[in-house]
Amino acid sequence: MSPYLHYAKYVRSSSFDVLSSNVSAWLDESTGSLAPVRCHSHNDYLRPHPLFSALAAGCIGVEADVFLSDDGQDLLIGHDRASLSNDKTLRSMYLSPLLEMLRHRNPGGVQQSHNSSINQTGQGIYRMSPQTSLVLLIDVKEKPDVVWPMVIRQLEQLRDGRFLTRYETLAETGSTLLSGALTVVGSGDLDLDTLIAAYGARPLNANRSFYGAHDTFLDAPLTSLEAGGPGNYGTSNSYYASTSFQASVGSARFGLSNEQRRKVRAQVHTARQKGLMARYWGYPAGRSATATTSGAPCGKKAWSC
Numbered sequence: 001m002s003p004y005l006h007y008a009k010y011v012r013s014s015s016f017d018v019l020s021s022n023v024s025a026w027l028d029e030s031t032g033s034l035a036p037v038r039c040h041s042h043n044d045y046l047r048p049h050p051l052f053s054a055l056a057a058g059c060i061g062v063e064a065d066v067f068l069s070d071d072g073q074d075l076l077i078g079h080d081r082a083s084l085s086n087d088k089t090l091r092s093m094y095l096s097p098l099l100e101m102l103r104h105r106n107p108g109g110v111q112q113s114h115n116s117s118i119n120q121t122g123q124g125i126y127r128m129s130p131q132t133s134l135v136l137l138i139d140v141k142e143k144p145d146v147v148w149p150m151v152i153r154q155l156e157q158l159r160d161g162r163f164l165t166r167y168e169t170l171a172e173t174g175s176t177l178l179s180g181a182l183t184v185v186g187s188g189d190l191d192l193d194t195l196i197a198a199y200g201a202r203p204l205n206a207n208r209s210f211y212g213a214h215d216t217f218l219d220a221p222l223t224s225l226e227a228g229g230p231g232n233y234g235t236s237n238s239y240y241a242s243t244s245f246q247a248s249v250g251s252a253r254f255g256l257s258n259e260q261r262r263k264v265r266a267q268v269h270t271a272r273q274k275g276l277m278a279r280y281w282g283y284p285a286g287r288s289a290t291a292t293t294s295g296a297p298c299g300k301k302a303w304s305c
Contacts, residue, residue, distance in 0.1 A: 187219035235275035
């Protein structure tokens with residue numbers, strides 16, 4: 001039986017409450033023999049079982065839209081304000097279950113070495129690919145100057161467990177990107193200046209510098225990476241570089257023209273030169289994108305290369 005069918009059988013006989021209260025058992029049963037694939041769960045919170053559905057399918061990225069609660073004390077998940085509920089929070093739907101999963105995968109804790117750009121001792125979500133980092137893409141829908149410092153605070157337990165991908169400047173080794181089991185990326189209304197300012201208010205290192213240490217990254221604007229574009233984006237501050245396919249490349253209703261293919265390849269190449277992963281959203285459903293990037297595997301609605 002495939003891991004996904006195994007998952008479906010499991011949830012048909014279990015309520016979401018039971019599933020949530022047995023996260024560790026669910027993780028072993030549903031993903032223990034599953035190899036992750038390059039898929040991104042767009043608007044993940046709309047799925048029958050947010051986060052769990054994506055992990056059961058082997059996704060290496062999940063996306064959550066975040067709003068500030070009316071009282072300004074929490075972060076709520078939803079597609080728009082009308083869909084928000086006080087019991088659907090970033091912490092309850094994503095951060096807490098991920099923390100439990102990663103503690104289960106790492107019962108002895110994570111001993112992080114600063115001698116390598118890869119964290120060799122920590123185990124990720126997928127047992128079959130323990131060095132694969134799951135990307136949590138947080139789409140900030142409003143007030144990023146308030147929301148992102150709150151995101152940083154709510155990541156405290158994951159940070160203490162050394163589960164987060166982290167950029168750090170050390171006297172011994174210089175600037176280092178330490179890969180963790182979970183990579184947190186901010187998108188939507190969050191820009192680079194706001195991301196940097198959030199760490200000025202809550203520094204992770206003694207010299208109060210964003211580039212001294214930080215553990216969240218930006219979804220950079222892909223079209224700004226070209227020569228002369230605004231911003232200084234790279235692996236020190238960003239992970240993805242994204243844009244609307246329709247706005248950047250144009251309609252693909254009848255397939256891609258040679259000029260469109262050249263543009264996509266150029267944008268992907270520029271992102272890769274900066275160490276970033278190019279990502280497009282809004283690609284027309286029902287058409288394959290695999291031929292546009294020299295064979296890089298990509299999905300249909302939101303894909304990355």
